Amino acid sequence: MPELPEVETVRRGLVPVLEGQRLVKVETRRPGLRLPFPKDFAKRLTGRRVESLKRRAKYLLAELDNGETLVIHLGMSGRMAVEGSGLGAHDTSVSGKHDHVVFETEAGRIVFTDHRRFGLMTLLKTAALAEDKLFRDLGVEPLSEKFDAAFLARALKGKKTPIKSALLDQRIIAGIGNIYACEALFRARISPKRLAGRLKPQESAALAEAVKTVLKEAIKAGGSSLRDYRQANGDPGGFQLRFKVYDRAGEPCPVCGGAVKRIVQAGRSSFFCPSCQK
DNA sequence: AAAGTTGCCTGCAAGC
C-alpha cells in the first residue's frame, strides 16, 4: 500500500488537476469506504475551490475555500487516478467496479478506486485539523528538519518494543509503513528484533539517516511498484527502486549473498538479512 | 494465500 513516498508521489501528480481548481462535480458511488462518508459529502464539496493539496503522514489534505479540508487516506489499495492519463494500460481492475468517488475540475477528472475499501475520506474544519483524532497523535514527519539522530534517540529511549514496531508506530514517526521500515533497517544494518531502547547512539543516528535516504530515493523513483499502487497518472511506480529485502525471503542478500529471512512481528512480515543486520 | 493500514479490543506485566 501507499506509504509516505507513494502518497507524496500521488499528491504531486494531482496538483495540476486540483490545486487552484474548482470542484465542478463530485460523485460518490457508495455510502462510504472503511467509514461512511460524512453527511452531504458530495454536495458540500461541489463548487468548492481547492486552495492547496498537502500531505501529512499518509494522508492527502485538500484545503478548500470554505474553511474545510478534504482528508483522503488510500488505505491498502486506494488509488487517485487522473483520467485519460494512460491508466488503462496498467489497470488491473478495468471493470470500474471499485471506482468509488469521482472528482471533476476544469482541469480534469480524478477517480478514486479502492478494491479493498480500506481507504478513508472525510471533511474536517481546517482550523481544527491538528486536534482531530486522525492527526493529534501523529509523530514527526521523517523528511522534516525536526527528524534527526537526536530526535530518534530521544524518542526510542526506554522503549522495550522491537525497533521494527517502533518504526511502524505513527505516533513516533509518521508515514513509514512495513516496506520502508524493513528497508531502512537493512540499510542501517540493524536487526528488526533489536529492542528500540537498546540502540547505541551511533545506531539510531544511522537509522535516522537510513529512513531519510530510503524515503527520498523512493519519492525520486515515483514510489515503489506495489501490487495495487499507481501514481496519479496510472504508472505503476519506479522500477528504479528495487527493494533490497522486502518480499525477498530466501533470495540472496544484495550485500553478503546470504539468504534473506522472513519473520512475523506484531502480525506483520519483517524481512532482513540475519548476517548483515545485528 | 497473503497483502501496503489503522484502530479497537483483549490480556498481561510493570510501575506507582
Place this chain on the structure above:
DNA sequence: TGCTTGCAGGCAACTT
C-alpha cells in the same frame, strides 16, 4: 492491593 499505563497479539474492514 488496586489503579493506570504500555505493550503484544489478534482481529476486522475487503478483494484479488
